[in-house]
Amino acid sequence: MVDKPKFNTALHEKDGVNQPESFSASSIANITKLRRKQPTATELVQGILNGNKTALSRAITLVESTNPSHLEKATNVINQCLPHANKSVRIGITGVPGVGKSTFIEAFGKHLTGTGRKVAVLAVDPSSSMSHGSILGDKTRMEELVKDENAYIRPSASGDTLGGVARKTREAIILCEACGFDTIIIETVGVGQSETAVHSMVDFFLLLKIAGAGDELQGIKRGIMEMADLIVINKADGDNIKKAKLAKTEFNRALHLFPAKNSGWQPKVTTCSAINHDGIADVWQIVSEYFEMAKGNHYFNAKRAEQNSYWLTETINEQLKSSFYTREGIAPLLEQYKKAVQNNELSPFAAAQFLLEKYFSK
Amino acid sequence: MVDKPKFNTALHEKDGVNQPESFSASSIANITKLRRKQPTATELVQGILNGNKTALSRAITLVESTNPSHLEKATNVINQCLPHANKSVRIGITGVPGVGKSTFIEAFGKHLTGTGRKVAVLAVDPSSSMSHGSILGDKTRMEELVKDENAYIRPSASGDTLGGVARKTREAIILCEACGFDTIIIETVGVGQSETAVHSMVDFFLLLKIAGAGDELQGIKRGIMEMADLIVINKADGDNIKKAKLAKTEFNRALHLFPAKNSGWQPKVTTCSAINHDGIADVWQIVSEYFEMAKGNHYFNAKRAEQNSYWLTETINEQLKSSFYTREGIAPLLEQYKKAVQNNELSPFAAAQFLLEKYFSK
Structure with a gap:
């Protein structure tokens, strides 16, 4: 850039001299246009x-x-x-790091766009430190899908609280649906608190597993298996095929011990090899069967209405808590009382009563 | 009773005339004494x-x-x-109506008092209409135990809200422990919201089932199986023995598919016939093994401290909600907004924001 004197009035400007490139009128116009x-x-x-x-x-x-x-x-x-909005199917997909979520979602998503569907992939991951970065965000893990005109991939919303991330994801779903995406995939990692939140914002919950589950799979949260409408055993290829089939039988047996779902749906188990695109069509077939059933018996709409109610009260409850716990002076008192309660010096109810009096007296 | 004039001064009272029995000094003294x-x-x-x-x-x-x-x-x-307090073991027992909870608790309790333990039985049943009166309260169902000097049975606390009943039960536990009861059994019926509450106030969670579970057992809430430290298949007698053993194998297989518990405990399955007192000693043997392990690895105390913290925050959260939902004018507004939200006329978050503004502006 050339140093030159600045003139505050137009009188000093010489005719016929071009402005240097860095001051080019078109650049300025572009910036102004962008701002405007x-x-x-x-x-x-x-x-x-x-x-x-x-x-x-x-x-x-x-x-x-x-x-x-x-x-x-x-x-x-x-x-x-x-x-x-509301004209889509919403599918939650969870699984601990290592089961191949990104590969699966890429293969599944490509299969769907191949059949003419428009697919949006969102992620819920409030505690990204726990997931070791395995959750999407990292779009490079879905190279094919990210280039697909009929797909839209959005990394996880930032935010510390699950409540905040959940709200943002719920609203992103609405925006994606209004934009014409008819299949919304919500990815989450099966180790945190986020599965319940995701379960409460999707129509169908898919749990991804791999066969021969050793320690690497023990990280999955209790209760998640009972949420699943479908368990997909991934990496059913090569030497793994036999193990995957055995796992399928075992999970099928286990799922039958669970009580029936309100939807009337009997959760299913299937195998696939996302990397080889094997079994992906079967997954979509099962998901489609579910939607046919749930729309047929009106469970689909009833569940969505119930989920809306849930998020209304959940938001209220979260904000009431937030108002209490962030009130000046409450945090140190709470710590103090928590210790007394843990040491059995005070009953939890007496301690709560005292803290609430402090809160409401202000 | 004899009608007779009332005298307001002692001057009118005749010497040597006894008061009629209904006015007897001892009766009055008794009443006064009771009141005092x-x-x-x-x-x-x-x-x-x-x-x-x-x-x-x-x-x-x-x-x-x-x-x-x-x-x-x-x-x-x-x-x-x-x-x-706090010097006992606390055992939660759940199971849907029909599995024989009362018979089991009677046999189990008698076994324990027989080994020198002092047993208190409490019940959590906020929604007694749902349990069809199967929950204790009805002490006659435990004829033997109720007569046992070393046992104490207390029917469910009344109250509409789970929070209220939970508080009362938690405090009753403390009182029973201070009274010298070293084994606290909390009975609940596996169909409502109360299992999570009970799970959060006991050291060990026992799920009672029967074999050949048909529709009559489908009422059990999802997620309860994963809470269980022990599944006991009751009514393993007569023609049922084979079915019960098969069920044991199946549940054992299913439990191994669940992720490991924080306690390090691998949930067990056993069979019993409470009515014949068969297998009851085995149940206590397994429970004892758990306590030996949990006290050994310090999980026992850590869990109790965590439970105390939980009940502190839970009580605060419940009261914050109660303050909101019972605030004058909120209920009708909430209904109105809930409808709008269910019909997708308004986002749940926008509705919550509006209601909270109403609440906090007062």
């Missing part, structure tokens, strides 16, 4: 309804923003998109 | 520490009282008993 082009809520909604992925990404970024001034605009976008 | 004898907190605590079951029952009644004026005294009693 922060789209309005209605423009974003228009873009989304037209199937524009850039508008979709911008709207999701807005929803994810922690800047309080963005909240109103985000709510506005969501409320305008709501009437156009 | 409402024991103080310290008297109750003394009685409890002396192993007096009447004092124990009175203290539990005090803890269960919904009269706000009793709360302070109840807290006082609890706090004085706390240093003498």
